[in-house]
Amino acid sequence: MKRTFLITGASKGIGRALSERLARDGHNVVGLARSSGDTTFPGTLVSVDLTDREGTQAVLSDLDARFEFDGVVNNVGFVELSPLGSIDLDDLDRAMRDNLAPAVQTVQTLLPGMRKRGWGRIVNLSSLVVLGVAQRSTYAAAKAAMISLTRTWALELADTGITVNAVAPGPTETEMFRANTPAGSEAERRFLSIVPMKRLGRPEELAASIAFLLGEEAGFMTGQTLFVDGGASIGKSMI
Numbered sequence: 001m002k003r004t005f006l007i008t009g010a011s012k013g014i015g016r017a018l019s020e021r022l023a024r025d026g027h028n029v030v031g032l033a034r035s036s037g038d039t040t041f042p043g044t045l046v047s048v049d050l051t052d053r054e055g056t057q058a059v060l061s062d063l064d065a066r067f068e069f070d071g072v073v074n075n076v077g078f079v080e081l082s083p084l085g086s087i088d089l090d091d092l093d094r095a096m097r098d099n100l101a102p103a104v105q106t107v108q109t110l111l112p113g114m115r116k117r118g119w120g121r122i123v124n125l126s127s128l129v130v131l132g133v134a135q136r137s138t139y140a141a142a143k144a145a146m147i148s149l150t151r152t153w154a155l156e157l158a159d160t161g162i163t164v165n166a167v168a169p170g171p172t173e174t175e176m177f178r179a180n181t182p183a184g185s186e187a188e189r190r191f192l193s194i195v196p197m198k199r200l201g202r203p204e205e206l207a208a209s210i211a212f213l214l215g216e217e218a219g220f221m222t223g224q225t226l227f228v229d230g231g232a233s234i235g236k237s238m239i
Contacts, residue, residue, distance in 0.1 A: 170229025
C-alpha cells in the first residue's frame with residue numbers, strides 16, 4: 001500500500017537515504033530541510049528552519065492540510081560538543097530545545113490525522129551516544145530524551161493503531177558526523193575502536209531499519225529503541 005511520510009532533515013545523510021528508499025518502495029515522501037533547491041529529491045522538499053517555531057508551525061499546518069500523512073520520521077539533529085567542566089549552559093539549553101521541540105511540534109501537528117485514520121508510524125532518531133561518549137554530554141542528553149519520548153508516546157498511542165519507535169545509529173558516514181569527526185582524526189579512531197565491525201555505518205543501512213519500522217509488518221512493535229551500530233552497543237566501553 002502506498003503511504004505518505006514526512007521526514008525532517010531529509011536533504012542529507014540518513015534522511016536523504018531514507019527518502020530515496022521509501023520512494024523506491026512506492027511511497028510518497030515529503031521532506032523538510034533548510035534548503036529546498038535540490039531538484040533531484042525523490043518527493044516534495046520543503047524549506048524550513050526547524051528551530052524557528054512560528055515558521056515551522058506555518059509549514060507543518062500547510063502540509064497537514066495538503067497531505068494525509070501516515071507517518072513521521074524525526075531525523076533532524078543538532079550536535080554540541082564539550083567536555084564536562086566546559087559545558088556552556090546556553091549551549092545546553094539550545095541543544096535540548098533544538099533537538100526536542102521540532103519532534104514534539106511535528107508529531108503534535110500530524111497526530112490528529114493519524115488518529116482519525118487509525119494508522120500511523122512515528123520513528124524518532126536517537127543515537128549510540130546515549131550509552132556514553134566523551135565530550136557529547138549535551139547531545140547525549142537530548143538523544144536520551146528522544147528515547148523517553150518514544151516510550152511515553154508509545155504507551156499513550158498503543159490502542160490507536162499508531163506505533164512509536166526509535167532508531168539509535170552508531171557512527172555513520174554522514175555530513176554531520178564528518179563535521180565533528182574528520183577522517184583520520186583521533187575522534188574517528190576512538191569511534192572505530194568501539195565498533196566490533198570496525199567500520200562506519202552507511203546511511204542506506206540506517207534507512208533500511210527505519211523503513212522496516214514504518215511498514216505494515218512492524219505493527220506489533222512499539223516503544224522500542226533499535227541500535228544500528230555495528231555491535232558498538234554491546235562492545236567495549238565508549239569512554
